[in-house]
Amino acid sequence: PDKKTKTSTTKTTSIPFSYSVTWVHEDRQWSGRFSDYLSHLQNPAVELADNIRESLLMLLLLTAVVAWIMMRTLHLDFNRYNNPDNEEEMQEEVGWKLVHTDVFRPPDHPNQLAAFVGTGVQITGMAVSGLFFSLIGFVSPGTHGNILMMMIFIYAILAIANGYVCGTLQMTFGVKQWKTPIAA
Numbered sequence: 156p157d158k159k160t161k162t163s164t165t166k167t168t169s170i171p172f173s174y175s176v177t178w179v180h181e182d183r184q185w186s187g188r189f190s191d192y193l194s195h196l197q198n199p200a201v202e203l204a205d206n207i208r209e210s211l212l213m214l215l216l217l218t219a220v221v222a223w224i225m226m227r228t229l230h231l232d233f234n235r236y237n238n239p240d241n242e243e244e245m246q247e248e249v250g251w252k253l254v255h256t257d258v259f260r261p262p263d264h265p266n267q268l269a270a271f272v273g274t275g276v277q278i279t280g281m282a283v284s285g286l287f288f289s290l291i292g293f294v295s296p297g298t299h300g301n302i303l304m305m306m307i308f309i310y311a312i313l314a315i316a317n318g319y320v321c322g323t324l325q326m327t328f329g330v331k332q333w334k335t336p337i338a339a
Contacts, residue, residue, distance in 0.1 A: 265328035273321030277313045284309045 262268050285306050288294055294301045325333045 261328050265325065265330050266332070269321045269324035269328065269330070272324055273317040273319075276320045277310065277317035280313045280316055281306060281310045284313075 285302070288305060289302070294305055322333065
């Protein structure tokens with residue numbers, strides 16, 4: 156009886172509290188400490204294939220849901236445009252009819268858009284290339300210095316793609332001051 160507590164009827168009740176630990180020495184190497192937890196993985200390639208298949212299935216499902224919502228919205232809008240209830244509704248431009256004139260309008264700040272899109276291409280390409288080289292075993296996740304060096308090298312190489320995309324977008328938008336993409 157370590158502690159005594161009182162209940163609402165003023166009776167004294169004894170509750171024992173105890174804790175014990177027993178250390179067992181094992182002749183297991185430090186590098187094999189997770190072998191019990193990872194023993195269920197028969198073939199890591201099969202596990203990876205299952206994960207990829209589940210991810211693609213989830214992507215397909217989410218894409219189908221978004222497509223269904225978009226098709227439903229467009230179907231309702233097109234039915235309303237093609238079969239107006241009255242003459243006022245026929246003349247009024249609502250929904251997608253308002254957007255159709257803005258599709259080919261150039262952006263307000265084409266230099267900045269071109270620079271941001273080019274940088275996005277560069278960073279996305281760096282991430283995809285880094286993941287690809289890690290997946291094929293070119294670099295090991297255990298050597299952080301090699302991964303960082305590879306990512307910096309890929310970032311520098313993909314500056315060419317950044318410049319190409321930025322220049323192509325500036326030509327498309329008809330930008331005259333192409334040397335100053337952010338400052339203009």
